[in-house]
Amino acid sequence: MDAYGLSLVAQGQGFYNDTTTHKQIHAWSLLAFSPGEWHHYYSETGHIWEEWWFLFRAHDDLRTQGFTHGLYNIAERTEIQAPYRAIAQGFENGQTPSGLSMMSALASAVLYASTLSQQQHSLPTDPIHIAITRLLKTPERNWDFQTLADELGISYSHLRQGIKAHCGHPPQQLVNKTRINSACGLLRNGVSVYETALRCGFDDPAYFSRLFKKHIGCAPSQWLKAQ
Numbered sequence: 001m002d003a004y005g006l007s008l009v010a011q012g013q014g015f016y017n018d019t020t021t022h023k024q025i026h027a028w029s030l031l032a033f034s035p036g037e038w039h040h041y042y043s044e045t046g047h048i049w050e051e052w053w054f055l056f057r058a059h060d061d062l063r064t065q066g067f068t069h070g071l072y073n074i075a076e077r078t079e080i081q082a083p084y085r086a087i088a089q090g091f092e093n094g095q096t097p098s099g100l101s102m103m104s105a106l107a108s109a110v111l112y113a114s115t116l117s118q119q120q121h122s123l124p125t126d127p128i129h130i131a132i133t134r135l136l137k138t139p140e141r142n143w144d145f146q147t148l149a150d151e152l153g154i155s156y157s158h159l160r161q162g163i164k165a166h167c168g169h170p171p172q173q174l175v176n177k178t179r180i181n182s183a184c185g186l187l188r189n190g191v192s193v194y195e196t197a198l199r200c201g202f203d204d205p206a207y208f209s210r211l212f213k214k215h216i217g218c219a220p221s222q223w224l225k226a227q
Contacts, residue, residue: 003055005033008074012049015167016041016071017136022129022166023071034069040136041071042181044168127152128162135163135171139178140201145171180215183208188227193220 007030014025018039025031025041033039043049131148148171149159164170169177179200186196197208212220 003035003057005031005053005055007031007033007051007053010050010052012043012051014041014043014049017133018069019133021070022132022136025071026073028074030072030074032069032072037069038137039069040178042178127154128159128166131159131171132163132166132174135175136178139175139182140199142201143171143175176211177215180212183212183220184216184223187220187224196220 009025009027009029009031011027012025013027016023016025016029016031016039018037025043031039031041131152134148135143145159146156149156152159154162160170163174167174179202183196183200186199187193191199193209194205197205200208202208202211209219212223216223218226
């Protein structure tokens with residue numbers, strides 16, 4: 001992504017991951033994204049998800065002024081929620097919000113994210129955190145979890161229990177869920193079911209379709225028709 005981004009999760013539950021952080025997303029989480037910074041987030045199956053977001057560019061590098069990508073909780077910050085609520089209400093009433101109201105929401109969120117992100121980010125050293133980052137960054141890889149555990153100097157049972165405690169899923173389920181979320185994005189962009197399966201790490205498109213139905217509730221072709 002070559003732009004800055006701000007996403008406000010109004011409803012839902014999920015997980016956020018970047019190179020330094022793995023956190024759970026709750027309602028009224030603010031996600032801040034910087035150009036060129038890797039991140040990944042997804043909603044949990046069975047939760048209603050409502051997300052409001054802006055993409056924008058800046059003449060100056062905002063990162064030199066304290067803007068850092070990350071996940072921030074603004075559940076108690078009603079002054080930031082208010083302009084977003086006003087914009088959403090306008091769209092619900094069939095009205096196009098003014099540019100001024102959109103800029104108000106954007107500015108308030110940028111300022112808050114910049115304030116919170118003054119803290120220094122460090123590379124993760126916890127082996128479970130490192131494992132989660134690797135799995136979410138390249139879910140299409142054919143992972144050998146025992147080998148991953150050996151590389152991190154921990155047992156497989158420690159790896160499995162740690163990932164499940166952090167993410168709510170054991171390693172293979174976490175990888176499969178991430179692959180299916182990625183598949184949904186590819187399908188929306190017009191990639192064929194067969195090509196999507198291969199890009200997401202599935203050698204067998206039939207198995208991909210079965211797993212997709214297990215997670216989403218219908219086959220990929222049926223899901224596309226409903227979009």
